[in-house]
Amino acid sequence: xKNTKKVTIAxxxxxxxxxxxxAAVQAASSQSINSITLKTAAAKAPTDAEKKKMIxxxxxxxxxxxxNPGDVYLVYVSDKKLNGDSEFLYYVEFPTFQKYExxxxxxxxxxxxIVQEPEGMPEGYTFVKGVIQSPxxxxxxxxxxxxxxxKVVYSKKxxxxxxxxIKLEYKKGKDNIIxxxxxxxxxxxxxxxxxxxxxxxxxxxxRNQVTWSKNGKVFFISVNPGNPLTEEELIKLxxxxxxx
Numbered sequence: 001x002k003n004t005k006k007v008t009i010a011x012x013x014x015x016x017x018x019x020x021x022x023a024a025v026q027a028a029s030s031q032s033i034n035s036i037t038l039k040t041a042a043a044k045a046p047t048d049a050e051k052k053k054m055i056x057x058x059x060x061x062x063x064x065x066x067x068n069p070g071d072v073y074l075v076y077v078s079d080k081k082l083n084g085d086s087e088f089l090y091y092v093e094f095p096t097f098q099k100y101e102x103x104x105x106x107x108x109x110x111x112x113x114i115v116q117e118p119e120g121m122p123e124g125y126t127f128v129k130g131v132i133q134s135p136x137x138x139x140x141x142x143x144x145x146x147x148x149x150x151k152v153v154y155s156k157k158x159x160x161x162x163x164x165x166i167k168l169e170y171k172k173g174k175d176n177i178i179x180x181x182x183x184x185x186x187x188x189x190x191x192x193x194x195x196x197x198x199x200x201x202x203x204x205x206x207r208n209q210v211t212w213s214k215n216g217k218v219f220f221i222s223v224n225p226g227n228p229l230t231e232e233e234l235i236k237l238x239x240x241x242x243x244x
Contacts, residue, residue, distance in 0.1 A: 051152045052082050055083055069093055070094075074141065075090075075154070076156075077153050078153070088141055094131055096131045110132075113242050114181075114242070118237040122172070125170040127169075128176075129168075133164050163181070164182070175223065176223065177227075181217055183216065195210065196234065197211070210231070210235055
């Protein structure tokens with residue numbers, strides 16, 4: 001009889017214990033479900049109006065950043081219809097120069113081809129202005145887009161060491177000479193020899209110019225119509241206007 005009582009008591013205890021455990025599991029499960037529900041609600045996608053505010057706020061932040069000459073910032077917008085159909089926006093501070101010495105000093109940090117003052121620059125011509133632009137980089141755009149990882153808007157500063165475009169201008173009275181280099185983004189990057197075009201005979205330019213290309217860059221040296229410099233003189237200048 002005593003043994004029977006012990007078994008009954010043990011059974012009751014087991015039932016009570018199992019009941020308590022079941023209740024605890026149900027409570028924990030309920031808490032877990034509630035937690036997931038709250039997280040799901042918190043992660044609810046923003047409305048288009050909220051996205052627009054986020055985009056405009058980031059653009060305003062980039063505009064306010066103090067930029068040094070050569071600074072380039074790229075802003076990526078995941079939903080371009082909220083940004084005038086633009087997926088990428090560049091904010092730049094291109095280096096500009098009024099003195100050749102300042103330009104020459106700035107270019108020491110760059111790699112690749114650089115425009116320089118040609119040997120035998122005609123007498124009387126003086127440097128009046130210059131500008132350097134960063135390259136347009138599809139690779140950088142792809143990198144920024146990947147880093148965004150589904151964000152509404154994302155920005156990043158570009159670090160560049162090779163010029164995408166350089167233009168220098170020299171003047172003598174009403175005449176001028178422009179030295180220009182730009183990146184060739186076309187599929188045809190074959191080397192092309194010096195080619196002369198006059199403003200009077202060309203549909204492509206309103207200046208007398210010599211063009212050529214090499215290593216993915218296109219080069220120009222041009223003068224205003226009526227400038228006395230000849231085709232031969234321009235080609236001679238062209239041969240020393242690129243520092244390699």
